[in-house]
Amino acid sequence: MDFSLYLRYGPALASGFGVTLLCWFGGAALGLAVGFVVALLRRVPLPPLNWLTRAYIELVRGTPFLVQLFVLYDGGPAIGLRLDATTSGILALGVYGSAYFAEIFRAGFTAVPPGQVEAAASLGMAPWTIMGRIRIPVMLVAIVPALTNMLIILSKETVVLSIITVPELMYQMQTMAAETFAAFETILAMALLYWVMVEMVARLGRLVEHRVTAFMTGPA
């Protein structure tokens, strides 16, 4: 295969990579924020609110990401929601991630030993302080592996955005494949690139995990 092709398509591929990162970070940030709020709402002892949040989570986790994307991007204009492809993509990634993140946060909250919370309460800490200084820090440590895993899944879902013409890396690669007729080589390059990227993020996640566990279990 002719490697000068990659040079010629360099700018397009670089901009595609930028859009991929934008969608990934944007979607992840949105998903984390919404997921955290949903997880907090699930803790409120109010049955209608609980049904609502559970329905939201089941709905998002029970339907394919591609269908959600179509609902938002193709179906949105029917109810006056006109978004460009990239905004739709980030929004859809955020919604998709939020349901999973909410469940991760919820599991994290239950991983906090009740004794620690009781000890803090008996020391006279306000519920707000307990949340900020005990529940949330301990929860964050417990969920690092699950969070890394979900972030990796989201990075792989960004590829699907190419179907609604978000100009991310996959879209640029497919354009290149169509224009140069070197489809197989291009997709293979894409697969290898993603493989390396995901492995790197996974390694980084394990590193953070070690650091955080060492910090929590280290000499006080």
Next chain:
Amino acid sequence: MKLQAALDALPYLLGAAETTLWISLFGMALGQVLGAAVCLCRLSRLGVLTRFGALYVSFYRGVPLLVQLLLVYYFLPFVGIDVPPLVAAIGSLGLASGAYVCEIFRGALNAVPKGQVEAALALGFADIPIWWRILLPQMLRISLPALVNELILLLKASSLVSVVGVTELTRASHSWAATTFRPLEIYLTAAAIYLAMNLCLALFGALAERRLAQA
């Protein structure tokens, strides 16, 4: 929003949902077999096989499914093999699923207490009875929740196989939405069908779990 548009599409979408269901079930079956095989590779004492298993899992979990599907789609003609789209779709889903199933099996096997195997060895059990009567039954019970989860993920992932030319639920709703100009109604109907199928799977999983817990 017009309910009629959704109702008109329903028979067609349900027909396509059947394709989705079959692709997912066959994909899952293939994934189980491959997963078990790769798991054995990873557990074997042969360095080459262990390496292969680790590489397999890393590749299929590290590359997005859409890229894997396109890779198969372009690779087969590249080497001169002509397979029907349905086979390519099921094969791709099965290959990807195998990596996840392998890790589920491996985790479940590790969760079986070592003392049980040692006790069986001390009692003079041979390798095969140890696998058949001690490891496999418990592995199945431990891995069931994760396997049902994987089946649900696979069913959702099957929405991507339209890129290799299979008309399943997502593709069908896409073309129906394009001809009727009622995307919102059609896609929401498709989403409802997916949701219904997944809830059935989850229910089935919960029932099976209860059965195995009693056994």
